[in-house]
Amino acid sequence: MFTTRIVLRQLGVADYGVFSVIAGFVTLFGVMNNSMIVAADIGNTNITLAFIQDDKITHSYRLTTKLQRTSDEFGQLFKSFLNEANYTTQDIEDVVISSVVPKIMYSFNHAIRKYLHKEPLHITPSVDSGIPIAIPDP
Numbered sequence: 001m002f003t004t005r006i007v008l009r010q011l012g013v014a015d016y017g018v019f020s021v022i023a024g025f026v027t028l029f030g031v032m033n034n035s036m037i038v039a040a041d042i043g044n045t046n047i048t049l050a051f052i053q054d055d056k057i058t059h060s061y062r063l064t065t066k067l068q069r070t071s072d073e074f075g076q077l078f079k080s081f082l083n084e085a086n087y088t089t090q091d092i093e094d095v096v097i098s099s100v101v102p103k104i105m106y107s108f109n110h111a112i113r114k115y116l117h118k119e120p121l122h123i124t125p126s127v128d129s130g131i132p133i134a135i136p137d138p
Helices: 002-010 018-028 071-084 102-116
Strands: 036-042 046-053 056-064 092-099
Touching: 036 102, 046 071, 056 071, 071 102, 092 102
Parallel strands: 036 092
Antiparallel strands: 036 046, 046 056
């Protein structure tokens, strides 16, 4: 995400929230077709989830990043958030994740597979977005 922020700053973009960046990647890959996307930004302090539909964030949720959470705990949180937003797992087209916390990813990924029935797309520096980045890695 740091590299993305540098690029966006160089392009003159002032408001580049993580979900705008993720939505840009999702749109770029052509998977946003009036379906709901679950986007997750996993940081050292918080995990922020957003439901994106029709290029808009319809709902967002924040929880603390706890390394001790199991996949079942994450799964129950996902189901609770979906229910509160009046969505079902069938409404989900894809799940997109950006994370700086590798230790949490096993449980988080397993919860997505088990409860949301999706294989998540991970936004990392190795993702080929088709956008050339002419700035060296920090």
